[in-house]
Amino acid sequence: MSTNTIKLYDEDSYLSDFSATVISCTAKQIDHQKPLYEVILSATAFFPEGGGQASDTGILNGIPVIDVQEKNEIIYHTLTAPLTEGEVINGSVNQTRRFDFMQQHTGEHILSGLVFKNFGYDNVGFHLGTDTVTVDFSGTFTEEDIRRIEELANDAVFHNIPVVAVYPDKVTLKSLNYRSKKELSGAIRIVTIKGVDTCACCAPHVKFTGEVGLIKVTSYQNYKGGTRLELQCGKRALTDYNKKEKNIQNISVTLSAKIYETDEAVKRLKDEKLSLEAKLTNLTIRLLNLKADSIPSGEEPYILFDYEIPDNQLRHFANLVKERRNGVVGIFIPSAKDSLIMETDEPLEYRYVMCAKAMDVRPMGAELNKSFLGRGGGSKEMVQGSITGRRTDIADFLKNFTF
Structure with a gap:
């Protein structure tokens, strides 16, 4: 029967090196990992996990101590290799930690x-x-x-x-x-x-x-x-x-602002960004209106692969085009990770919107998702989602689809 472990850390919290006798050493298997060894000593300077604090680490006879726990006044040291019962060992706590x-x-x-x-x-x-x-x-x-x-x-x-x-x-x-x-x-x-x-x-x-x-x-x-x-x-x-000082110094240099004035400089930069974003949104809407005005009217499916339409304007642009067409309108824009690939027929991921004035586009959307590993849905008038495929294959699918 093991006796209570003498807690040397109670007597001297600065103690790092000590000697003690090995009371027991028991192998314990954790799943398919190499076995670890649970060691009880007559005395220890290792503080066990408890009270919200992690345990000490260090070595016993040169063997790493990776965990220390206490149960019923007995302290258990987990080691990566065994020690011999009855031997006197030297221990060393990681004093920096x-x-x-x-x-x-x-x-x-x-x-x-x-x-x-x-x-x-x-x-x-x-x-x-x-x-x-x-x-x-x-x-x-x-x-x-x-x-x-x-x-x-x-x-x-x-x-x-x-x-x-x-x-x-x-x-x-x-x-x-x-x-x-x-x-x-x-x-x-x-x-x-x-x-x-x-x-x-x-x-x-x-x-x-x-x-x-x-x-x-x-x-x-x-x-x-x-x-x-x-x-x-x-x-x-x-x-x-x-x-934090290094970060604020870098920000100070980047913004050409004194170190204690960086918060005001960031606020100004944010205001400028919001103003520019508002201008960009207005210009984008004007561009999309002009682009939509240039699209001819017609009955056949209209399919457009476009790299200039922002994701947040995709539905708006599709609605603009729908008003000029009597057939199905399909607008496709590349995902963010593929947005720099301007002209290619390699498989890409596309965000899409399909809509029509006087027909239910949901069956087409369901088949499109099924054929091109996509996901999405919507209403009778408009469906949206994302698919992955070649431009030519997607266009052929839409042109040949029958309701």
């Missing part, structure tokens, strides 16, 4: 504690991954609220407050007012940042808030009646800032 997680998690405690203190909102969800940290709160915020809490959180960092983690006795625990997302039993670890937060937590933390570095809320959104915040702390916050 560990410290990054410590920065993020302590930063989250600071933020959540201040939200609870100032707004009374509970932290109802937390995820700490390798790229993002999300925190879900039970209430909503304004932009001003977010920036106020962000400033208070960074003030707590600047004051370099001690971060104290202890297992208080039952009497002391009853007297504490601490945050917890669920009912807890057994020994409860309390992490305290004086004047900022008191919270039940099993994860490793930094010793002083100053080690968290910058705390930055990078986004927020309404979520399940409350608010989901995404934040970056420490080196992650610096990396995020550097990426």
Whole structure:
């Protein structure tokens, strides 16, 4: 029977190298993959996945540790190769990842504690991954609220407050007012940042808030009646800032605008774009009217393959032509991916509209889709959709179709 694993990370969150005895090593098969090995040690510095935080990674006797889980006070390490039961091994935690997680998690405690203190909102969800940290709160915020809490959180960092983690006795625990997302039993670890937060937590933390570095809320959104915040702390916050700074510098150069005036330059550019789009729409409509006026009247099917008609004007143009013809009108334009192929009889994907004044075009549309791997539908007067085929084959089909 395995005994409880001694949690070295509880004693020293900065510990990366340690020795321990292998209690057991069990192979486990996952589908058709190579077997992995589940190892229990007498003691470990590896923090297992829990409380919204991913597990530590690292090596045991040079073998990669790819996952760590805890069940009933026993910690299970998943390895890619076996270890020998009874041997003393050397372990090493990926300290870069560990410290990054410590920065993020302590930063989250600071933020959540201040939200609870100032707004009374509970932290109802937390995820700490390798790229993002999300925190879900039970209430909503304004932009001003977010920036106020962000400033208070960074003030707590600047004051370099001690971060104290202890297992208080039952009497002391009853007297504490601490945050917890669920009912807890057994020994409860309390992490305290004086004047900022008191919270039940099993994860490793930094010793002083100053080690968290910058705390930055990078986004927020309404979520399940409350608010989901995404934040970056420490080196992650610096990396995020550097990426955004580079982007804004590039935009500044592209728009020939000062870096703090890029938003106004983008607004002007957007207004210019909307104005040009309106002019283009008007010119396009005039062009389509002229194009339609040039089409002769007649009874036979009229088929046009055209590369100048915008997709959003296809129905409008078909209606213009229909008024000049007594037969079926079929207008075909190439899809966006084929729009640069000007003249070819190779199979292309076409958007189409077919219409007629005094006949039901739905049977023709159904047969067209069936013959050219298409899809679409519509009303008695007009059908539309997309097909794939050669121009000559499509034209022959329409000319020879009988109702």
